Amino acid sequence: MPGNAAWWTPLVHLTRFGLGLAYPGAGLRDFLRSGGDGTDAAERVRHLIDLWWGEHVEDFIAWGVGGGDEQLVKGGDWPLKVPPGLFPADTEDLSRLRQTARWKITWAGGGDPLHLSDHSSHPLAQGESVNIATLHDELVLRAESYGGWYRALMRLGELSPATTTTVRVEIEGFGQLGTFRVHQGTLPRLDTLPAPQPPRRRPPPRRPPVEAGIDQPPLLLTMLHGAITQLRDTPGARFVLDLPSAHGGDGAYTQAMSLHDGRIYAEVPSDQFLTPPLNPAQHARLLELGWAAPDEDTPNHWREWAAVTPAEAIAAALLTTLTDVYEVTGGQFSLAPASLAAKVIPDSISITVTKDGQGDTDTNYRSWLANIERAGAPSATAVALSVARCLEVDAARTQIGHPCRPIVSLQPSIPSEFQVPEAWAGNMRDGRIVFISSNPSISRAGDHQSGSVAELYPTEDWSDEKVADFVLHRFDSPQQWATAAGHFKRQDGTPSPKPVAFWNNVRHRASELLQHPADPSTDYAMTEVVHCKSKGERGVAAAAMTCVDRHMDSILQLSQADLLVVLGKSARHLLTDLWTLGPTFGTQKGAQWRERDNVRLVNVGGRPRVLVYLWHPTGSTAPKTFAGAYPEHLESLRSLIRGDLKPTDMMRQ
Numbered sequence: 195m196p197g198n199a200a201w202w203t204p205l206v207h208l209t210r211f212g213l214g215l216a217y218p219g220a221g222l223r224d225f226l227r228s229g230g231d232g233t234d235a236a237e238r239v240r241h242l243i244d245l246w247w248g249e250h251v252e253d254f255i256a257w258g259v260g261g262g263d264e265q266l267v268k269g270g271d272w273p274l275k276v277p278p279g280l281f282p283a284d285t286e287d288l289s290r291l292r293q294t295a296r297w298k299i300t301w302a303g304g305g306d307p308l309h310l311s312d313h314s315s316h317p318l319a320q321g322e323s324v325n326i327a328t329l330h331d332e333l334v335l336r337a338e339s340y341g342g343w344y345r346a347l348m349r350l351g352e353l354s355p356a357t358t359t360t361v362r363v364e365i366e367g368f369g370q371l372g373t374f375r376v377h378q379g380t381l382p383r384l385d386t387l388p389a390p391q392p393p394r395r396r397p398p399p400r401r402p403p404v405e406a407g408i409d410q411p412p413l414l415l416t417m418l419h420g421a422i423t424q425l426r427d428t429p430g431a432r433f434v435l436d437l438p439s440a441h442g443g444d445g446a447y448t449q450a451m452s453l454h455d456g457r458i459y460a461e462v463p464s465d466q467f468l469t470p471p472l473n474p475a476q477h478a479r480l481l482e483l484g485w486a487a488p489d490e491d492t493p494n495h496w497r498e499w500a501a502v503t504p505a506e507a508i509a510a511a512l513l514t515t516l517t518d519v520y521e522v523t524g525g526q527f528s529l530a531p532a533s534l535a536a537k538v539i540p541d542s543i544s545i546t547v548t549k550d551g552q553g554d555t556d557t558n559y560r561s562w563l564a565n566i567e568r569a570g571a572p573s574a575t576a577v578a579l580s581v582a583r584c585l586e587v588d589a590a591r592t593q594i595g596h597p598c599r600p601i602v603s604l605q606p607s608i609p610s611e612f613q614v615p616e617a618w619a620g621n622m623r624d625g626r627i628v629f630i631s632s633n634p635s636i637s638r639a640g641d642h643q644s645g646s647v648a649e650l651y652p653t654e655d656w657s658d659e660k661v662a663d664f665v666l667h668r669f670d671s672p673q674q675w676a677t678a679a680g681h682f683k684r685q686d687g688t689p690s691p692k693p694v695a696f697w698n699n700v701r702h703r704a705s706e707l708l709q710h711p712a713d714p715s716t717d718y719a720m721t722e723v724v725h726c727k728s729k730g731e732r733g734v735a736a737a738a739m740t741c742v743d744r745h746m747d748s749i750l751q752l753s754q755a756d757l758l759v760v761l762g763k764s765a766r767h768l769l770t771d772l773w774t775l776g777p778t779f780g781t782q783k784g785a786q787w788r789e790r791d792n793v794r795l796v797n798v799g800g801r802p803r804v805l806v807y808l809w810h811p812t813g814s815t816a817p818k819t820f821a822g823a824y825p826e827h828l829e830s831l832r833s834l835i836r837g838d839l840k841p842t843d844m845m846r847q
Contacts, residue, residue, distance in 0.1 A: 201430070205247055205254060205456045206314040207264070211344045212372075213384030219258010222251065233383040235372065246430055246454060249750030250772050256288040258573045259303045265306040266314070270791060296771030299739070308492050317344035326350065326666045333361045340365055345383040347374055366721055368455070368501065368742045414516070417529060418509035425452035426505060428559075435529050436585050437522045446520035448512055454500025455846055458508055461494035462515055467593075483515055491511050531748055577748050578665040579658055581617035581725050586740060597740045601733025605636065611655035613637060617749060619664050619676075619697075620719035626835040627717070628755045629700050629709065631810070632764035633724040633734045645691045647684040650675070670715035677712045698816075699811030703759070707822050707832055721749055723768045731764055738768040752798025756834050756841050758796070758803050762810030773805075774799070780807035783815050789824050795845045804834060804841045 200798075206218055209456030213236075215221030217420060226243075243251060258266075291297055322342025326335050335350070337343040350361065361382075363371040372387040380749060392402070406670060413438075421433045425674045432451035439446040450460035462485065465471035472480070481487075484497040499508050516522045590598035591607055601710035605612050616634040635641075637649035668675045676682040680693030680701070700720055704712035723739045724734045750758075760766050778791040792807040808823055809815040817823035826830060830847060833839040 201256060202308055203310060205243070205314040206250070206310050207317070208239060208243070209312060210266075212379075212380035212384050215766065216267070217258060217263035218380055219255045219260075221263075223255045223259070228253070232346075233385060235387045238387055239384065242454075250292060252288075253297055253301065256297065259284055259288050260292055261305050261487065262301075262310070262367070262697045287372050292773055312491075316341050320345065324788050333359065333412070335361050335363045336366070337364070338366045340368065343371075344382070347376055351376040351378055351380070351382060366518055369807065372777070414522070415509055415513050417513055417538050418512050419506050421529070422450070422458060422508045423461045424537060425450060425458060429454045429456075433529060433531070437516060437520075442523040446516060446522055448516060450512075453498075458499045458503070459496065460498075460508075460512060461492065461496045462512075462520070464494050466724075467495050469592075472519065480515070483511065483519075485571040488670075531744075561842070567593060572668055574752050575662045575750055577745075578617045578662055580748065581745050582614040582652065582661045582665065583658075584725070584745065586613050587612075587615070587726070598726065598733075598737045601633075601724065601728050601737050604728050604732060612654045613727050614652050614654055614656075614661065616722070617725060617745070618719050618721040619665075619668050620714035621656045621716055622719040622721070622749065622752050624715075624716065624754065626716040626755055627757050628750070628753055629703070629717045629718075629720045629757060629759045630765055630804065631696075631717065631720070631722050631761045632731050632768065633722045634727045636727040636729055638729075643682075643690050643694055644684065647686050647688065649690065650683045650685045650687075667715075669713070678715065695812050700761075703808065703811065703818075703820060707835055709770050709832065723765050734764065735768065741770065742768075742772055747799055753799060756803055757831065758798070758805045760807045762807065762808075762813065763815075764810075766807060783809065787817055787823065789826050792823070793845075795841060802841045804831075804844055806831070832836065 208676040209215045209218035209222050209225075213221065213225060213230075215225070222243075225236075226240070230240060235392065247254070270435055300442070317340060319341040322345075323338045324335060324342055324346040325337075326346070328335065335343065335346060337346070343365060347361060348364070350359070359376045360373050361376055362373045367370060370388045372386045374382045375385045376382045415746060417435070418492075421435070425431050425433070432449065434447060434449040436447045446463060448460060448462050450458055451677050462480075464487075480495055483496050488494055488496075499511075558798070586596070586598045587602050590596040590602040613636060622628070637651045638642065639646055639648040652664050656664075663671050663673060664675050667673075669678055674683055676697075677689070678701070680695075680697040682688055682694065697714070697720070700711050700718070701714065704714075704718040708717060714720070723746075724737050725745060726733070726737060726741070728734065740746065760769060769775060770777075770779060773794075773796055775794055775796075776791075778788075779794060780792060782788060782791060794805040795802055796805045797803075806824065806827075808820070809818050811818055820828055820831060827844075830839060830844050834841065834844055
């Protein structure tokens with residue numbers, strides 16, 4: 195999560211305390227350019243940075259060179275003086291990067307908006323128990339916790355002779371960090387890393403049974419245990435679980451993510467997001483259960499668990515918190531992302547909820563994400579409903595400042611009138627091409643295509659089964675929601691007098707590549723950056739990042755398409771920063787058009803895909819056809835969608 199302090203803090207620790215960089219941003223840029231000192235440790239660190247931060251590492255470098263490095267030094271307790279002026283002057287490319295909206299979302303707002311100096315100070319703590327001893331002619335530093343170990347290494351460097359000393363560092367509960375080179379006047383840095391092995395640790399304390407008020411083994415405990423296990427298997431992953439609550443308001447939630455060192459970080463809602471707020475007894479129970487109070491960095495209650503804490507213990511602690519403090523009840527819940535939910539929600543989804551042996555014994559949990567295929571990936575039904583029943587809609591209605599509030603508020607909140615977010619149209623699972631535009635338009639009587647009667651489109655009061663049929667089978671359902679020729683069913687049961695111009699133009703573009711008349715029910719799919727409906731793209735820009743983060747990857751994971759087509763400047767503008775497409779992608783027209791500037795290889799939805807740009811099919815700007823835009827690539831694009839050419843092979847041509 196590029197905008198989260200928990201996502202960036204490990205990089206600060208890795209650069210400061212692993213690579214020994216006095217100025218992490220500028221130093222990291224030099225390290226990546228030079229490749230380090232050639233040691234195995236440097237190579238493994240480089241690989242780790244590339245794996246977890248990838249192209250986003252430039253954002254961190256831009257922040258560091260632009261003043262963040264000095265904030266880290268000023269904000270931290272450095273027992274070794276660092277000579278000033280070690281980092282290079284600012285560069286034009288980094289300055290341009292700091293002017294982008296994507297960069298500002300995370301890094302603007304003060305010299306250290308994520309408070310990374312505070313989050314990276316623990317290894318420099320004073321007064322921690324650290325012992326240094328010799329073992330078989332080797333210096334070994336042993337610390338009882340993660341606090342203070344690097345300060346001790348730096349102090350050792352001041353006392354050591356002029357020659358370089360190597361010290362093995364071991365942390366109780368973590369294991370061996372590696373062997374560090376220590377030398378007077380320089381910061382300690384990794385020399386060798388240990389082979390993967392189980393960490394040394396004390397046996398975890400036995401915890402009392404969970405008194406959750408839910409029959410064991412409860413669905414929530416099973417799901418939480420599975421979700422935590424999945425996080426452990428995928429560092430940097432996260433989940434969000436939303437639940438109904440007897441406390442009132444919009445229910446409760448917990449969200450968690452895994453850190454690179456195996457720790458699990460989790461949050462539960464604070465009074466800022468609850469109506470009514472928690473009472474004093476509930477606040478006391480949170481404190482008793484180990485949750486920290488909200489602060490300026492984190493608006494929710496939060497806590498961390500060490501890498502050695504069993505997943506079942508973390509799940510039990512979360513469940514105890516949700517039941518004892520937030521009084522979760524039966525009803526509809528949501529576990530996102532859908533790809534994780536598919537792996538952890540059991541086949542049986544009914545449980546009985548009681549409180550102290552009393553209460554409603556017939557209340558069941560129901561989830562639209564539980565209706566999934568057990569093959570390890572979410573079904574098309576589950577993903578379609580996760581968009582149509584998007585939890586951000588209710589949040590936007592109640593939270594001033596929510597990024598989706600402008601677009602959600604364009605429609606009445608009456609269930610029979612609110613047109614649900616549209617996941618896609620066409621065959622997302624088997625189609626060979628996915629077209630991506632900005633957002634769908636609200637269906638209203640009197641518009642160009644509807645005539646005097648509006649489209650029969652799902653509203654919030656429709657059943658899940660009916661909504662799913664509409665999304666998955668819009669062009670081939672017995673209900674005849676729409677036809678391949680572009681006409682849709684109206685509320686009086688009659689077809690629209692005119693076809694949807696956008697649909698017809700997209701169908702022509704698909705036919706151009708397929709070299710036969712394309713059918714949306716079999717050959718391609720259309721989806722959007724933002725799924726909520728609006729006229730004139732109102733509210734789209736504000737909602738884009740939230741919508742892409744919640745839905746785009748789950749939708750594209752369903753698709754086998756090797757070709758994605760961005761349609762129009764609005765979609766291109768919204769995706770350029772999110773997918774790092776560069777300044778030339780989708781900005782040229784007419785005689786200035788250059789094919790290669792508008793072809794990219796992107797890794798989205800779990801696989802590499804070719805991404806190309808076309809101007810909006812109903813607009814006046816050209817080129818709008820594949821033949822006009824990509825004469826040199828046309829045959830390669832056709833080979834790609836036939837399956838004769840892989841995306842990576844096409845990009846090498």
